[in-house]
Amino acid sequence: MSESTPSFDIIIYGATSFVGQIMLEYLAEYTTKQDAEPIKWAIAGRSEQKLLAVKAQNNLPHIEHIIADANDEAALTNMCAQTKVVISTVGPYALYGETLIKVCAESGTDYCDLTGEPQWIKAMLDKYETSAKASGARIINSAGFDSIPSDLGVYALQQHAIETTGKPAFQIKMRVRKIKGGASGGTIASMLNVVEEASNNPALRKLLVNPYVLCPEDHPFKQRQTNHKKAQFEEDTQMWIMPFIMAAINERIVHRTNSLLGNRYGEYFLYDEAMSAKKGLQAWGVTLGLGAFMVGASIKPIRNLLAKHVLPKPGEGPSKQEQLSGMFDMRFYATLDNGEKAEVQVKGDRDPGYGSTAKMLTQAALCIANDIPDVRGGFWTPAAALNDALTARLAQHAGVTITLQPA
Template identity: 40%
Template sequence: MPEEQREFDIVLFGATGFVGKLTAQYLASVCEGGPARIALAGRSVDKLRAVRDALPASAAEWPLIAADSSSPATLDELAKRTRVVVTTVGPYTKYGLPLVAACAAAGTDYADLTGETMFIRDSIDTYHKQAVDTGARIVHSCGFDSIPSDLTVYALYKRATEDGTGELGETNLVLRTFAGGVSGGTLASMLEVMQTASTDPEARRQMNDPYTLTTDRAAEPELGHQSDTPWRRGRDIAPELDGIWTGAFAMGAPNARIVRRSSALLDHAYGRTFRYSENMSVGSSFAAPVAAAVSTAVNAAVLGLGSRYFDKLPRTLIERVLPKPGTGPSEATRDKGHYRVETYTSTSRGARYRTTMAQQGDPGYKATSVLLGECGLALAFDDDVLSDLRGVLTPAAAMGDALLARFPAAGITLETERLN
């Protein structure tokens, strides 16, 4: 369908959920007085109206669309009416593929917040070719998972290319500071990942493969064992981290697979010896080595034993003690949150670089809503700097340059420096 026939620039699906409301607020704040044609979508028009009524006056006329993941026809109609769909409706393994199908068929761009590796793999296997044919960009993992990972590595690649210092080699992200919680939606997604892995040995095998999301598994280099979340001293990552210890970062595994898919989509532009892992700083105190070891061991146990035996655990009890999807912290708590990541690399010609990315706001809620909102705006309005790629993509491969340009105005800092 030609763009001039599309009724909307962006439809936000799941606008009545917690992160959906925050994303609606962000879009309303940055699009005030602008030309963006935005609509809100969800199961209940009454609940959508309540969300709209709480937004700035600039959103007062935003149309409301009734659509339900259990009704593919409503999703098909939604996708045909807009240039971009932004969705917060998860867990995506349960609810996501019908909307991906609708967008792939309609040639509609799409952005979500998933960290569910096998959902992304299913999306690739089922809809990548169709999306290429229709011109759709299906972009997964557009929040705190996995924008900081994906875009800091992309920025390193850009800088090394500009400097002519060769390809990326050993590359490591370190989460230096973090304040905030994990959203109920994220935890629900993690439960779905564990459930899938515990009941499907093939899915478990694929989740353990560092190149699960690649474009062509046979084309990937054999670099030996690649730990997504190793336990190590900071100085083993970079001299600048001497004195600190690092342990496992819980989302390191899904983030790393997004980063590796970006490299593959960009024709292995990061390099044939590119290796990537993620860690979390636990400080420099006397107890730091123990904390690093414990965090890594717990992460390994959850991913290893949990992926095998999760289906044996009482699911209702687990769900009872975890935050519910659609819930979240107070505005004051969200505002106090923040994160800073530092990603280090050494290139094939001996250059060393660091990219630092930081954002104010609870990573799982406020920061994520900003990142998702900017991805939707980039897909809708930055066609002149978007990648020519189509299909099931990653943030860096689809809109790396557009996001780097957008970050400053959105309050997101991202700086790359050479270290030698």
Template identity: 40%
Template sequence: MTERDYDIVMFGATGFVGRLTAEHLAKFAPEGTRIALAGRDRAKVEAVRGALPGTAADWPVVVADSSNPASLRALAESTRVVISTVGPYAKYGLPLVDACATAGTDYVDLTGEVLFVRESIDKFQDEANRTGARIVHSCGFDSVPSDLGVLVLAEAARADDAGELGDTTLHMAMKGGASGGTVASAINQLDEVRGDKAKRKVATDKFSLSPDRAAEPSGEWRDSVAVRHSPEIDAWTAPFVMATFNTRIVRRSNALLGHAYGRSFRYREVQRTGKGIAGRLAAIAIAGGLGIGFGALNLKPIRPLVERVVPSPGEGPDAQARAAGWFKAEVRSTTTTGAPYRSIVAAQGDPGYAATAVMLGESALSLALQRDECPLPPGLNGGVLTPATALGNVLADRLRARGFTVEAGRSA
């Protein structure tokens, strides 16, 4: 990569998570890291910069608009890494991915949209591989805990010569809410698949993000929609709202790594709700709420009522509520030798806001400052990658330094 003006450009700095990510960079980026803030309204971006810690006072402002390809090309050519929080990504994100892939610029975002990632792969995989651009989607709560959790689990089992991963389940416990951007993305995807059989097939395919669909093993679990008691954790579980996306990212990682997790690897995600009758009732409530919520969003006459009670894009909880949130992703697997293994990825802070800003910021810093140490899948020079395959243990170490738990080993 030729010398660029900046190490990182934060595109979408005026959005809620964009501001939080910029704040994280202002606090924790090493001295000398060249950072710029970008958005379509210079005055608004300058106002965000003015509210950041003093280290950001001299950060340049770049004016760029998702509807202006020339401005996106100039942005991509000016920096080594782009962070994008401008969604819904299916509506606004592809031109920036195009610009980064063409310019050989690394890119990270927060998307949880299957259709967007699939289109990104189809359109830009070859070009990004040619230029060496590392396009890394889903670097927040979607899907870093899932992707790193399975990666370190597989590595721990391999280091012990305990075999490959078999049946593997992520149990998510959390306190926090979905962001307005996440809700907007869900609405956009529901609208895209309505009446479009091809898109609906992609959205529901368990291996929709695979680089080679025909090579995927049979027997993979369906997405869990049931309330059930899990003997391995002695607790009740409910469907996890992000599972239908996260599982596709994890399966893409496995495929990009030559199915290093194992040919008998089967993966699902559920939400842990607790023990006893209270846990069971909570699981029933979550399952029912998800069904009603998505059903209501799918009915346009009712949708405005739902939109009144969920956050709008660009909105989020106050600092006290963000600090009170937390998540714990516990991944359990039985290997092909019959050995039980467990990994944990956990952090304090609202998952969709505070923790996500850390994960996104540290993903960008991984590429900006430690690119030579970051992994690449076998046979690739770049491309549309995943957190596990593009960032791996470099990101895991950076998150540990920021107070996250990322650990794995044999379980009792």
């Protein structure tokens, strides 16, 4: 952290984004709760007019606002000097995120974000991990629906395995049992940007299929991991399953956590994610629809048509009612070394991508600011740095519970 005492605990950078505005509303309400810690906070973004508008909408005239364009290093440095933690929702991160990471890593400012772009995290690790370690900045990517539930769910199940048998589970499967919610323009823009970058770049396509891409170069992992590309009936779980689009980031974050925790899950750890379906027809229908979307998105004219006429635009996303009626229920399955079948449930009470993500990201930032003084600088994952402290916060304040299921 910077040497002089910062004025704020957290700054929401990108407070005008779809998800940033939900965070603003959540934080304003959270600070009025009796069991909330005192928080000094501010908002930031590139447009003063838009920042003033979101302050007015939420009746927060007293909250300070800071102007900083994502490409303006001096303005970002000034912003970082004023806070312990910066939360960034300015995405696609591959387009707008690098300068802020550089400034945080060099100035020792803690940081968290919502990126689901593994190629960008890898590039940032390569460029700025050394500075973050030297300055003491704790950088935590993917602190939303991607990838907190996956990362903490695996962590909880492995804790149970180690406490019960003295050994980690050799394999964990995560199956999304229920999910209700929509996508925002910002998320769609990030996905389309990855597809666009990959369609022109064979080296990037190779990097994206490497499950250990976010692990340190000298990691010992050699296991071939399962990558679900089609619908299938799975004998051991007795479920129809289909690909889960977020597996591409979640699985990589989980393997990075394993390496950051000294290979706590084992050098041969197997982990895969999929969605369950009620029937084979549904599993195949969704799989073929997703495949068609990915093929369409990789062709420039179709991608442009989709972005212009079909998909939500940046700033748009699910309605308030859709956020409130949304939810997710993810199950983590393992057979322990003693033969016991173990299961962990991670459940959220809002739509995953926005209502729940806004609460998870805010609590992750508060956890960094207040709960982990002993974690040193560097690029961390949610489970490696925040683990039990974040799990407790999520249950108490964010409607996300992580529970071991009865056998």
